[in-house]
Amino acid sequence: MSTPTRLPELDEIERLLAAGAPHLSGHIEAEIDVGPMRLPLHVLTLGSDRADAPTIGVFGGVHGLERIGAEVVIAFVASLVARLRWDESLHHQLQSLRMVFMPLVNPGGLACGTRANPAGIDLMRNAPIEAREPVPYLIGGQRLSARLPWYQGAQGAPMQPEAQALCDVVERELTSRPFSLAIDCHSGFGLHDRLWFPFAHTRTPIARLPEIHALKALFDDAHPQHRYVFEPQSAQYLAHGDLWDHLVLRTHASTHFLPLTLEMGSWTWVRKNPRQLFSRQGIFNPLIAHRRSRVLRRHLVWLDFAARATHSWQRWLPQGLAREQHQRSARSLWYGEAVP
Numbered sequence: 624m625s626t627p628t629r630l631p632e633l634d635e636i637e638r639l640l641a642a643g644a645p646h647l648s649g650h651i652e653a654e655i656d657v658g659p660m661r662l663p664l665h666v667l668t669l670g671s672d673r674a675d676a677p678t679i680g681v682f683g684g685v686h687g688l689e690r691i692g693a694e695v696v697i698a699f700v701a702s703l704v705a706r707l708r709w710d711e712s713l714h715h716q717l718q719s720l721r722m723v724f725m726p727l728v729n730p731g732g733l734a735c736g737t738r739a740n741p742a743g744i745d746l747m748r749n750a751p752i753e754a755r756e757p758v759p760y761l762i763g764g765q766r767l768s769a770r771l772p773w774y775q776g777a778q779g780a781p782m783q784p785e786a787q788a789l790c791d792v793v794e795r796e797l798t799s800r801p802f803s804l805a806i807d808c809h810s811g812f813g814l815h816d817r818l819w820f821p822f823a824h825t826r827t828p829i830a831r832l833p834e835i836h837a838l839k840a841l842f843d844d845a846h847p848q849h850r851y852v853f854e855p856q857s858a859q860y861l862a863h864g865d866l867w868d869h870l871v872l873r874t875h876a877s878t879h880f881l882p883l884t885l886e887m888g889s890w891t892w893v894r895k896n897p898r899q900l901f902s903r904q905g906i907f908n909p910l911i912a913h914r915r916s917r918v919l920r921r922h923l924v925w926l927d928f929a930a931r932a933t934h935s936w937q938r939w940l941p942q943g944l945a946r947e948q949h950q951r952s953a954r955s956l957w958y959g960e961a962v963p
């Protein structure tokens with residue numbers, strides 16, 4: 624582990640909290656000790672605080688090496704803060720929509736330049752849930768050693784403070800409400816931008832599959848040129864300890880909770896700039912400024928869409944026969960089942 628450094632992301636979050644007042648509020652959910660530093664886990668909220676307000680949660684920085692994930696969340700908050708000064712339609716939206724942000728879930732990992740948290744644990748393998756089918760060696764999660772990547776932590780140990788904080792925020796702010804959408808921003812997988820939905824621990828479809836498919840159909844219609852690949856995480860690989868699987872399984876059946884993981888396809892950055900292969904940070908983060916702004920711009924379109932879809936959930940959530948149709952289409956598209 625290299626020496627922790629001061630994080631510009633935390634300065635930017637504090638600047639946004641000041642600029643977004645009184646609409647944007649924030650608190651520190653937990654603090655993480657890293658060497659001589661104590662780093663805050665900020666939670667920012669905006670909009671309605673009604674118990675029945677549809678809520679979008681946007682999370683970043685779960686993996687310390689994937690700096691661009693935290694930057695996307697911060698850029699989204701910055702764009703909202705700028706619009707708060709003049710955008711009537713945003714204020715109208717916020718009267719009945721709640722927005723929650725955890726831009727930097729793993730500040731210790733970011734400060735140390737590690738995927739894992741300062742204890743060497745991969746937060747996205749840390750939930751108390753084991754895959755039901757074989758997982759790929761190491762990458763699917765392992766309990767051999769914190770010195771190897773994808774370490775789940777000791778069997779039966781409590782969740783790490785960062786993972787527990789994320790789960791507490793989701794259960795307090797999202798799954799307690801009738802409709803919520805979560806977007807967890809990562810980078811590092813493959814050539815394409817992907818939107819993964821659970822499960823990671825099994826190839827069995829989630830109960831909210833028709834709703835996920837309906838959301839994808841809305842996005843396809845509104846942005847036909849988009850390049851995201853929607854798919855269950857299990858289509859790529861299975862893993863132990865996924866926090867979103869854990870949260871979905873704890874959610875009451877009457878609640879609509881749709882968690883998505885945005886996996887930004889960072890290998891394209893490497894292909895266009897092979898020097899990035901020599902920088903551990905570089906593999907997960909675009910180095911060139913114009914590429915970085917293009918990445919941020921592209922994903923802001925998706926996040927803005929996701930906020931609108933959350934706000935308008937009652938207009939598009941499929942019911943009855945339409946829901947059955949989405950179920951069949953989703954099973955055919957993602958699980959290879961024939962459409963009857």
Ligand SMILES: [Zn+2]
Nearest residue numbers: 686689809810
């Ligand atoms: Zn990640």
